Amino acid sequence: MNDIMNITTKEAGKREMTINMGPQHPSTHGVLRLELVLDGEIITDVRPNIGYLHRCFEKYAEEVGDYSKVIPYTDRMDYVSAMNQEHGYVTAMERMLEIEVPERVEYIRVIVAEMQRIASHLLGIGAFGLDLGAFTPFLYLFTEREKILNIFEKVSGARLLYNYMTVGGLMRDVPEDFKTDVAEFVKTFRPKIKELNDLLSYNKIFIQRTADVGVLPEKVAFNYAASGPVLRGSGVKWDLRKNDPYSIYDRFDFEIPVGSGEMGTLGDSWDRYIVRVRELEQSLRIIEQALDGMPDEGDVTEAAPKRIRPKAGEMYVRTETPRGELGYYIISDNKGGPYRVKARAPSFVHLSLLRAISRGHLIADMIAIVGSIDIVLGEVDR
Amino acid sequence: MSELLGIIGPASAILVHALIPLTIILVYALAAIWGERKIAGFIQDRLGPHRVGGWHGWAQSIADLLKLLQKEDIIPTDASRFLYKFAPFMMFTASYAAFAIIPFSSGYIGSMINIGVFYLLAVTSLLTISVIMGGWASNNKWSLIGSMRSAAQMVSYEVPTIASVLTVVIVAGSLNLMTVTELQSGNDILGFLPNWFIFQNPFLIITFIIFFISILAEAHRVPFDLPESESELVAGYQTEYSGMRWAMFMLAEYADMLLLSLLGVTLFFGGWNSPFGEFMAGPIWGFFWFMGKGLFLVVIMMWIRWTLPRYRVDQLMHICWGILIPASFVNLILVALWEVIF
Amino acid sequence: MKEPKEIFEYLIKEFGEDGIHFETGDTGEPWIEVPAGNVKEIMKFLRDDFQLKFNVLMCLSGVHYASEAALGVTYHINSTVNSAKLALKVKVPEEDPVIPSVESIWKTANWHEREAYDMVGIHFKNHPDLRRILTAEDWEGHPLRKDYVQQEFYQGIPTGE
Numbered sequence: 001m002n003d004i005m006n007i008t009t010k011e012a013g014k015r016e017m018t019i020n021m022g023p024q025h026p027s028t029h030g031v032l033r034l035e036l037v038l039d040g041e042i043i044t045d046v047r048p049n050i051g052y053l054h055r056c057f058e059k060y061a062e063e064v065g066d067y068s069k070v071i072p073y074t075d076r077m078d079y080v081s082a083m084n085q086e087h088g089y090v091t092a093m094e095r096m097l098e099i100e101v102p103e104r105v106e107y108i109r110v111i112v113a114e115m116q117r118i119a120s121h122l123l124g125i126g127a128f129g130l131d132l133g134a135f136t137p138f139l140y141l142f143t144e145r146e147k148i149l150n151i152f153e154k155v156s157g158a159r160l161l162y163n164y165m166t167v168g169g170l171m172r173d174v175p176e177d178f179k180t181d182v183a184e185f186v187k188t189f190r191p192k193i194k195e196l197n198d199l200l201s202y203n204k205i206f207i208q209r210t211a212d213v214g215v216l217p218e219k220v221a222f223n224y225a226a227s228g229p230v231l232r233g234s235g236v237k238w239d240l241r242k243n244d245p246y247s248i249y250d251r252f253d254f255e256i257p258v259g260s261g262e263m264g265t266l267g268d269s270w271d272r273y274i275v276r277v278r279e280l281e282q283s284l285r286i287i288e289q290a291l292d293g294m295p296d297e298g299d300v301t302e303a304a305p306k307r308i309r310p311k312a313g314e315m316y317v318r319t320e321t322p323r324g325e326l327g328y329y330i331i332s333d334n335k336g337g338p339y340r341v342k343a344r345a346p347s348f349v350h351l352s353l354l355r356a357i358s359r360g361h362l363i364a365d366m367i368a369i370v371g372s373i374d375i376v377l378g379e380v381d382r
Numbered sequence: 383m384s385e386l387l388g389i390i391g392p393a394s395a396i397l398v399h400a401l402i403p404l405t406i407i408l409v410y411a412l413a414a415i416w417g418e419r420k421i422a423g424f425i426q427d428r429l430g431p432h433r434v435g436g437w438h439g440w441a442q443s444i445a446d447l448l449k450l451l452q453k454e455d456i457i458p459t460d461a462s463r464f465l466y467k468f469a470p471f472m473m474f475t476a477s478y479a480a481f482a483i484i485p486f487s488s489g490y491i492g493s494m495i496n497i498g499v500f501y502l503l504a505v506t507s508l509l510t511i512s513v514i515m516g517g518w519a520s521n522n523k524w525s526l527i528g529s530m531r532s533a534a535q536m537v538s539y540e541v542p543t544i545a546s547v548l549t550v551v552i553v554a555g556s557l558n559l560m561t562v563t564e565l566q567s568g569n570d571i572l573g574f575l576p577n578w579f580i581f582q583n584p585f586l587i588i589t590f591i592i593f594f595i596s597i598l599a600e601a602h603r604v605p606f607d608l609p610e611s612e613s614e615l616v617a618g619y620q621t622e623y624s625g626m627r628w629a630m631f632m633l634a635e636y637a638d639m640l641l642l643s644l645l646g647v648t649l650f651f652g653g654w655n656s657p658f659g660e661f662m663a664g665p666i667w668g669f670f671w672f673m674g675k676g677l678f679l680v681v682i683m684m685w686i687r688w689t690l691p692r693y694r695v696d697q698l699m700h701i702c703w704g705i706l707i708p709a710s711f712v713n714l715i716l717v718a719l720w721e722v723i724f
Numbered sequence: 725m726k727e728p729k730e731i732f733e734y735l736i737k738e739f740g741e742d743g744i745h746f747e748t749g750d751t752g753e754p755w756i757e758v759p760a761g762n763v764k765e766i767m768k769f770l771r772d773d774f775q776l777k778f779n780v781l782m783c784l785s786g787v788h789y790a791s792e793a794a795l796g797v798t799y800h801i802n803s804t805v806n807s808a809k810l811a812l813k814v815k816v817p818e819e820d821p822v823i824p825s826v827e828s829i830w831k832t833a834n835w836h837e838r839e840a841y842d843m844v845g846i847h848f849k850n851h852p853d854l855r856r857i858l859t860a861e862d863w864e865g866h867p868l869r870k871d872y873v874q875q876e877f878y879q880g881i882p883t884g885e
Contacts, residue, residue: 019523025616041527041695051858058843059867096751133604133692139426205605205691222779222804225832238804313749316783316800316811327783329798332751340868342785344800352835363527364614364694381858 030377065337211264228324233272453625469516470630489665517619528618532609563653786840
């Protein structure tokens with residue numbers, strides 16, 4: 001305690017000052033603690049400290065002894081994109097068990113996963129704006145996110161943590177008006193993207209705040225295993241939905257938006273931001289195609305196995321969540337529950353590259369960088 | 383007896399004169415905080431406060447005030463107690479004292495001094511000192527950074543503010559704001575426009591733009607709200623304050639916003655002059671027009687706040703030293719030339 | 725060169741058969757087991773060889789193999805150039821769990837190795853900053869070991885229910 005109290009006197013006369021950003025700070029997106037070493041307002045070093053939200057996901061998965069009981073806990077990792085987390089886990093389990101999933105289930109999964117991607121990006125974009133002082137876009141985007149959550153509530157009964165997908169199927173069939181609801185959402189949402197661009201993306205102050213800030217070169221991005229919008233912001237066309245297709249993503253026609261350094265340097269915060277905005281449109285395209293192709297009839301639970309017991313073996317399955325590559329490394333020893341589950345969370349990896357891209361910037365840029373890599377602490381700490 | 387009366391008379395006059403602006407500030411602050419939340423609500427597609435008091439939640443600020451009055455006054459262990467306690471009051475005093483030379487209507491001005499503008503600029507400089515005092519005395523690093531930012535910002539932006547005020551003073555030829563206002567009476571420009579300075583000289587429009595940007599920064603409003611930017615510095619120099627002391631800071635901020643808007647109105651928009659010449663003129667209407675125009679500028683400030691993101695500290699300084707100050711001095715010369723020629 | 729089997733043979737040619745095995749489970753993906761001693765050289769070779777170009781370390785997981793009394797690390801690497809994936813494993817005995825750090829090859833390994841150290845208790849040689857990451861700095865034991873017993877009190881606070 002004593003050196004916390006006397007830290008000012010100890011630092012007196014030194015040029016540098018250490019300051020704690022978080023765990024209770026308005027824009028660290030949860031309980032992240034960053035130790036900043038400052039020279040004036042310039043950051044000379046940053047040490048992220050995590051673990052405040054550690055909920056023993058991996059230990060739980062080993063102890064519970066039932067593969068299906070892990071699913072609700074995957075929801076709680078990245079709680080703003082729960083559908084994508086489930087999608088990754090059930091895909092991994094289906095590959096382990098070598099199950100063929102019915103068409104209708106795959107289509108519904110893709111639709112809800114893409115809706116979830118939109119919802120998650122809306123939150124990420126909105127919170128990014130909020131970090132930079134633009135309050136209003138955040139609430140506009142939340143209005144839209146609300147519509148998605150309403151559809152999810154109809155579908156699964158929950159608004160945030162759905163527990164909707166099961167190994168081999170879905171918890172229950174979608175309601176009758178699902179297709180019209182989704183089509184209605186897609187129709188009303190498209191003009192909002194333009195509104196967002198007018199209000200935030202091409203705002204002069206916003207561009208000045210984000211362009212040339214936190215530049216992540218392609219080489220560094222690979223070395224730190226960046227993925228998702230962070231990697232694409234650096235100009236790399238890499239999207240697991242295209243490069244290592246899972247589910248039925250290979251049937252859809254969509255583009256991979258990448259950063260191009262339009263407003264500043266390639267791989268800066270604005271590039272990472274705009275990739276997310278452009279992905280909204282691509283997700284809408286996937287949803288539209290999936291709505292057209294989705295079979296109207298079919299039992300969504302028919303392929304679900306009564307008893308889940310994969311043969312001994314192991315697998316690493318990666319899927320593209322809104323934040324990047326989510327990998328599940330599952331080891332089975334031919335029992336009812338997994339021997340080991342490791343979740344490779346994209347936010348965890350992205351947070352580790354924070355130090356590499358934020359030194360030499362100002363405090364205000366730190367906020368922009370943390371916002372632009374869009375971390376969710378639930379996933380970092382698991 | 384007569385000696386006593388001789389003291390009581392002027393003393394009560396001073397008291398009354400002091401209470402008039404205070405009443406205006408307090409009523410305005412309660413209304414403005416509620417109004418800002420309503421405006422923010424409407425801009426953001428929501429309702430804002432709408433429960434307390436029935437009609438559109440008009441009593442929300444009063445309820446908040448009562449809550450703040452009851453809150454514990456927390457002083458950090460290692461804070462410098464006297465300065466910590468004193469800073470909010472000093473800040474409010476600084477902006478309150480400046481109201482003395484604001485001509486609220488043709489019939490009322492707190493103090494008819496000849497160096498009114500000079501007095502105002504001098505007194506509002508105390509704001510900077512109180513912000514540093516509060517931030518440094520808190521013994522919190524975020525507060526310290528906030529107050530240092532604030533000091534740099536306010537000292538820098540005083541230069542373009544003063545330069546643009548000076549431009550108007552050149553045109554008016556007086557430092558007394560009452561005289562400045564009286565010069566703007568009548569509707570002679572193009573036969574119908576009021577004689578406001580903003581219409582008198584095209585370069586004064588540029589002066590007003592510079593002035594408005596500078597007062598946004600002086601009053602810590604978005605996009606220049608860096609001293610208290612909540613998403614970066616938690617709450618800047620106010621981080622450690624709670625309860626009534628924090629409320630004093632808020633009050634001072636809102637008072638400052640009104641003060642600078644009223645100064646702008648006096649200098650550019652004819653003060654208490656009616657826009658329709660003799661129609662709806664007179665001391666009472668004068669007060670109405672004056673406050674109406676002032677509040678209009680305040681609403682524009684709020685509108686900007688809920689629309690734009692925030693600048694970064696180096697960009698803020700660049701705007702001031704790189705753009706506004708040169709522009710304001712060039713403009714000063716242009717205005718002076720115009721006045722000489724026409 | 726994409727298939728694990730091909731890569732395995734290529735590796736043997738380079739590093740000899742000593743300690744390098746190709747293994748498959750009853751289901752799932754195959755993996756290559758490599759000896760702890762020269763894991764760093766192998767990784768560097770995998771990253772830099774012009775035919776392999778495994779430029780991304782996707783995942784690094786610590787595993788406790790209770791039945792073999794061994795601790796292990798699984799590396800999942802990815803080549804964005806060749807669109808290839810590969811899993812590699814290293815196993816070390818419980819008593820002396822030391823594995824060379826690959827942090828100097830892929831920076832992302834830094835935090836993954838810290839996690840493996842925290843959760844399973846593997847020591848990574850030459851890691852620049854080997855501290856606990858998810859649990860508290862003075863936490864006792866490594867939670868993901870199969871024989872882990874949770875400490876009853878942490879700084880005087882009961883940890884159980």
